[in-house]
Amino acid sequence: MSVFSRLWYRASVQTKYLLIIVPAALLMTIGGNAFRQYMAGQRVLNATAEQFEEVGRRTAIALSTEYWNYNTSQARAIVQTLLLIPNVVRVSSTELVQGKTAVGSPFHFKFEDVELAATDPSEQRTLAFPIRVKRTEAEPETVGQLTIVYSLAEQNRLNDQVFHRTWTTAAVMAAMVIAMLTYALNRAIIKPIGKVSDSARQSDEDFVPIELNTGDQLGQLVTAFNDLRARHIESTRQLQAARDEAVAANAAKSAFLAMMSHELRTPLNAVIGYSEMLKDELAEDGVTPTTMADLDKIKSAGKHLLELINSVLDLSKIEAGKIELEIGPVSVQQLVDYAASTVHPLIEPKGNRLVVQVPPDIGSVRSDATRLRQVLLNLLSNAAKFTKAGVITLSARRERAPGGTEQLVFEVQDTGIGMTAEQQGKLFQAFVQADSSTTREYGGTGLGLVICRRLCQLLGGDVTVRSVPGQGSCFTARVACDGPQTAAGDGHA
Ligand SMILES: Nc1ncnc2c1ncn2[C@@H]1O[C@H](COP(=O)(O)OP(=O)(O)OP(=O)(O)O)[C@@H](O)[C@H]1O
Ligand SMILES: [Mg+2]
Structure with missing residues (x-):
């Protein structure tokens, strides 16, 4: 954008309007008047020239009679009389013999107005008239010349005076017209527009419909704006109410889930405990292997159900914002050792190998x-x-996070089935497995990763994934080394 476009973009409507109207008004009033004045001046000058032409022509005829009669005193009087005409600077007459000035002729006269002769020569005009005598029937013979020099100084001065007066009047009128138009524009357009934008900035609570008593397009715009604002306020109110209802319903659902999960855990623990007790008692009595296998099935089904209930309980606690964190010093090495040994029974049976890489100086974190x-x-x-x-x-x-805080980063990398980009996009959604066939083949509820991510977020980090189908996946979990920097820092989230 050029400098001009930038200034134009920022300028207010009044400024833009003035920038357009002022030059136009000045051009029309002052320019128009100046042109008219110039033309009037020219007409006066032409009329003056015509007057002097006429006077000169007639005087030349009168002089020709005096030349013919050789009456020098009369000729002198006639020439001198011309000096009485206003604005005549100089008059002179000569005698010509065969086209040349006759030296020392008694018809040579020259009269001058001393005052006017001192004026600017550029403001003087010279007119020459031949003095003709008809001696024979043939062509009249030029026997002399009459010269009149007149001044335009007075006329020019008058013209200038009139011009200045007209110019000043036009400028005053233009200023008045501009002021009136600006006032009218402000009242009719700019103020109402200002009201609309002020009102648009008002909050829903403070909104008062704009009043504008005009039926023009602006009035219609204001009415449409008032309607729109009223509809917007109404729909915001409805949305707010719907949101409040949904939040309340969700909280009720989470509370119900939490309660249900809790209530289910007690009898389930009893089922698992009694199946173990039964197994021990029956082992002593020596029952058939089938009965033992059936008891194992009851126990593992119960454990699976318990895991599921625990997951649902965790998630509903997190969603309801009721999960309690216990922040304290955590030895990273101990944590890793515990996880490795606990998961060991799951790793070996499928022919997998677990490699643990932890730097010896990893130390402790608050989490x-x-x-x-x-x-x-x-x-x-x-x-x-x-x-x-x-x-x-x-x-x-x-690792140092971009914000400057220190994070503890765990990476769990495998060489397993991996995931496509589409499957990765579906991760971290509750009850959604990356591939629905997974449930059939591998079991699981699809809650594990959602819980992992929410927990890491509560602990000041996140969980991310990189994966290539057929080659393996790498999950990265981060948490803040100094514990969460929110109210949860006091042990509750
Ligand atoms: N290491 C991995 N390799 C390949 N796919 C994975 C891996 N980890 C997770 N997934 C995919 O992500 C899905 C969701 O994992 P998540 O842990 O949330 O649920 P789950 O393991 O199916 O069930 P749950 O953990 O609740 O018993 C899995 O079903 C699987 O499709
Ligand atoms: Mg899982």
């Missing part, structure tokens, strides 16, 4: 040890679940 364990176990059990005869690597390091 929630239980939640961190939960995240690592989730990621490791996923890696074990989706990898066969491969390598699973768990590594930990410290």
Whole structure:
């Protein structure tokens, strides 16, 4: 954008209007008047020239009689009389013999107005008239010349005076017209537009419909604006009400889920406990292997159900904002060792190998040890679940986040089935598995990663993924080394 376009863009409507109207008004009033004045002046000058032409022509005829009669005194009087005409600077007469000035002729006269002779020569005009005598029937003979010099100084002065007066009047009138138009524009257009933009900036609570008593387009615009604003306020109110209802319903759902999960856990723990007790008692009595296998099935189904209920309970607590974090010092090495040993039974049976890479100086962080364990176990059990005869690597390091805070970074990398970009896009959504066939083949509820991500976010970080189908996946979990920097820092989130 050029400098001019930028200034034009920023200028107010009044400025733009004045920039257009002022030159136009000046051009029309002052320019028009100046032109008219100039033309009037020219007409006066032409009329003056014609007058002198006529006077000169007639005087030359009168002089020709005096030349013929050789009456020098009369000729002198006639020439001198011309000096009485206003604005005549100089008059002179000569005698010509065969086209040449006759030296020392008694018909040579020259009269001058001393005052006018001192005026600017550029303002003087000279007219010459031949003095003709008809001696024979043939052509009249030129016997002399009459010269009149007149001045335009007075006329020019008058013209200038009139011009200045007209110019001043025109400028005053132009200024008055501009002021009136600006006032009218302000009242009729700019103020109402200002009202609309002021009102648009008002909050819904402060909004008062704009009043404008005019039926023109601006009045219609204001009416349309008032209607629009009223509709907007109404729909915002409805949305607000709907949102409040939805939030309340969601909170009720989460509360119900949390309560239900809690209520279900007690009898389920009893089922699992009694199945173990029964197994121990029946082992002593020596029952058939089929009965033992059936008891194992009851126990593992119960455990699976318990895991599921725990996940639902976790998620609903997180969603309801009721999860409690216990922030304290966490030894990273101990955490990693615990996760590796816990997940070991899941890794070996599928021919996988677990590699742990933790720098010896990793030290401790301030975080929630239980939640961190939960995240690592989730990621490791996923890696074990989706990898066969491969390598699973768990590594930990410290890293500076772009904001300057220090983060603890865990990476769980596997050489398993991997995921396509589309599958990765569906991760981290509750109850959604990257591939619906996964449920059939590998089991699971699709809650693990959602919980991992929410927990890491509560702990000041996040979970991200990189994956190539058929080659493996790498999940990265980050948490703040100094604990969450929110109200959760006091132990609650
Ligand atoms: N390491 C991995 N390799 C390949 N796919 C994975 C991996 N980890 C997760 N996925 C995909 O992401 C989906 C969601 O994982 P998530 O842990 O949330 O649920 P889940 O393991 O199916 O069930 P849950 O953990 O609740 O028992 C998985 O079903 C799987 O399709
Ligand atoms: Mg999982």
